[in-house]
Amino acid sequence: MLGHSRGRIKGKRTPSALAGRSRDPIGHRGGLLTRTKTSPNSDDPHGPGYISGMSNAPTTSALRISRRAAELKPSVTVAFMNRAKNMKAQGMDVLSFAAGEPDFDTPKLIKDAAIEALNAGMVKYMPTLGDAETRKVIAEKLVRENGIPTTLDHIAISAGGKHSLYIACQSLFDFPAPGEPVQEAILPVPAWVSYAPIIELSGGKVVEIPTTAAGDFKITPEQLKKAITPHTRAFFINSPSNPCGTMYTPAELKAIAQVLAEAARTVAPQLVIVSDELYEKVIYGGFDHFSIGSIPEIAERTLTINGLSKAYAMTGWRIGYACGSGAFGKKLIDAMGVLQGQMTTNITSFTYPAIRAALLKGAPEVERMRQAFAERAEAIFARIGRVPGFKCPKPTGAFYLFPDISAHFGKTSAGGNGKAGRKINGAMDFCEALLEEQFVAFVPGEDFGGCGSNCVRISFACSIDQINKGVDRVEKFVAGLR
Numbered sequence: 001m002l003g004h005s006r007g008r009i010k011g012k013r014t015p016s017a018l019a020g021r022s023r024d025p026i027g028h029r030g031g032l033l034t035r036t037k038t039s040p041n042s043d044d045p046h047g048p049g050y051i052s053g054m055s056n057a058p059t060t061s062a063l064r065i066s067r068r069a070a071e072l073k074p075s076v077t078v079a080f081m082n083r084a085k086n087m088k089a090q091g092m093d094v095l096s097f098a099a100g101e102p103d104f105d106t107p108k109l110i111k112d113a114a115i116e117a118l119n120a121g122m123v124k125y126m127p128t129l130g131d132a133e134t135r136k137v138i139a140e141k142l143v144r145e146n147g148i149p150t151t152l153d154h155i156a157i158s159a160g161g162k163h164s165l166y167i168a169c170q171s172l173f174d175f176p177a178p179g180e181p182v183q184e185a186i187l188p189v190p191a192w193v194s195y196a197p198i199i200e201l202s203g204g205k206v207v208e209i210p211t212t213a214a215g216d217f218k219i220t221p222e223q224l225k226k227a228i229t230p231h232t233r234a235f236f237i238n239s240p241s242n243p244c245g246t247m248y249t250p251a252e253l254k255a256i257a258q259v260l261a262e263a264a265r266t267v268a269p270q271l272v273i274v275s276d277e278l279y280e281k282v283i284y285g286g287f288d289h290f291s292i293g294s295i296p297e298i299a300e301r302t303l304t305i306n307g308l309s310k311a312y313a314m315t316g317w318r319i320g321y322a323c324g325s326g327a328f329g330k331k332l333i334d335a336m337g338v339l340q341g342q343m344t345t346n347i348t349s350f351t352y353p354a355i356r357a358a359l360l361k362g363a364p365e366v367e368r369m370r371q372a373f374a375e376r377a378e379a380i381f382a383r384i385g386r387v388p389g390f391k392c393p394k395p396t397g398a399f400y401l402f403p404d405i406s407a408h409f410g411k412t413s414a415g416g417n418g419k420a421g422r423k424i425n426g427a428m429d430f431c432e433a434l435l436e437e438q439f440v441a442f443v444p445g446e447d448f449g450g451c452g453s454n455c456v457r458i459s460f461a462c463s464i465d466q467i468n469k470g471v472d473r474v475e476k477f478v479a480g481l482r
C-alpha cells in the first residue's frame with residue numbers, strides 16, 4: 001500500500017496569514033521610499049534618524065510573498081524545541097527531549113584546527129565545492145570506511161547535510177513540462193520532516209512507503225518493488241533513521257539494492273538513490289553501518305549524503321557533504337556545484353582544516369560519544385518500554401525513540417501546572433498536554449508521515465539523570481489520563 005504526498009507546501013493561505021506577512025523587513029507597515037519624518041530620538045528601536053510617517057506610501061497590506069514560501073510548513077521539531085527553550089527562559093523547569101542534536105561540545109582538536117586557520121588568515125573565498133585537500137580527505141574516508149568507489153571530484157561540501165539534500169534535489173527533479181508526468185520520489189515513512197518539503201520545492205512528488213513499529217519501521221524489498229514506476233526519479237533511504245531510531249542491517253540493504261538495480265534496468269531507468277547517512281557513527285545495535293552506494297550495480301546512480309553535525313557534535317558549524325560515483329556521479333556533483341555557486345559559494349573557509357581534523361583524528365572522540373548514546377539508549381528504552389501504552393522497537397541507531405502512544409488517544413489528561421486537562425485526540429495533543437502539564441517536551445509524530453501520527457519522537461541526546469526525571473514525569477502524566 002502506498003501513500004501519496006501529504007502536500008506539505010500545499011496548505012491554504014488565510015487572510016490573516018497574509019496580513020501578518022505584509023510588513024517590511026523591519027516589521028513596520030509602509031514603504032521604505034516615502035517615509036517623511038525622521039526620529040530625533042536616539043532610543044528609537046530603529047536608531048536615530050529613522051524615517052517614519054508614510055502618508056504617501058502605496059498600501060502594502062495586499063503585498064504577497066511567493067506561494068512556494070508562504071505555503072511551506074515550518075518544522076514541528078524546531079517549533080517544539082523553541083517552545084521548550086522559551087519556557088525554560090521564563091524560569092520553568094522544562095525537560096526537553098525535542099532537540100535533534102548531540103548535547104556534547106565539539107571536540108577540542110576540531111575547534112583548534114578552525115581557530116588556528118582563522119588566526120592564520122584563512123578568511124577568503126575558496127573553491128565552491130571545497131578545497132581539493134579537504135575533498136580528498138572526505139573521498140578517502142568514503143572509500144576506506146564505506147567502500148564507495150569515489151574520488152575527490154565526486155565530493156560536494158555544502159552548508160550542512162540539509163543544504164546538500166536541497167541542491168541534490170534541485171539538480172535531480174524537474175517541474176513537469178505540459179503533458180509530462182510528475183517525477184516521483186519514493187520515501188519510506190515515518191521520515192525526517194525536511195525530505196518532503198525539499199522534494200516538493202524541487203518539483204518532485206512524494207510517494208510514501210508505510211512502515212510499522214512492529215517491523216522496526218523498515219520497508220521490505222516487496223514494498224519497494226511495488227512502489228517503483230516508470231516515473232520514479234529517486235528513492236530516499238535514511239539509515240540510521242531520524243525519527244525512528246532504527247537502522248537497516250547490511251543484508252537488508254543488499255536486498256533493497258537488488259530491487260533498485262533490477263528496476264533501473266527495467267521500469268525506472270532514471271532512478272537515482274539518495275542515501276542519507278548523517279547518523280552513520282551513532283550506532284549501537286550490534287551490527288555495522290552499511291553504505292548502499294558501495295554496491296557496484298547501483299554505485300553510479302547513488303548519491304550519499306553525510307556531514308559532521310551528528311557524529312562530531314557540530315550542528316552549528318553547518319558542514320555537510322554529498323558523494324557521487326562514476327560518470328553520472330560527477331555530472332550530478334558538477335551540477336550541484338553550479339547551483340551552489342549561485343547560492344552560497346563555499347562554506348566558511350576556516351572550517352576546512354577542522355573537517356580534516358575531524359575525519360583524520362576524531363575517531364576516539366566519536367567513539368566516546370557513541371558509547372554515551374548507547375548507554376542512554378539502554379536506559380531510556382528500559383524505562384519507556386515499561387510506561388503503559390508506549391510501544392516501540394529497541395533503538396539501534398541515531399539518538400531517538402519513536403514510541404507508538406496511540407493507546408492513549410481518546411483519553412483526557414489530568415491537568416497540572418495551572419492548565420486544565422486536555423482531550424488527547426492525537427500525538428500533537430499528547431505533546432501539548434505533556435509540555436504544559438508536566439514540562440516535558442517530546443515532538444509529535446504527525447509531520448513525519450505514515451504511522452508517525454501515532455507516535456512521539458523522544459531525543460535522548462541528554463544526561464541519564466534527565467532521562468530518569470523525564471520518564472518519572474511521563475509516568476505521572478500517563479497515570480493521570482482518564
Ligand SMILES: Cc1ncc(COP(=O)(O)O)c(C=O)c1O
Binds near residue numbers: 100159163
Ligand atoms: C536524517 C537527517 N538528515 C539530514 C539532516 C541535516 O543535518 P545537517 O544539515 O545539520 O547536516 C538531519 C538533521 O536533523 C537529519 O536528521
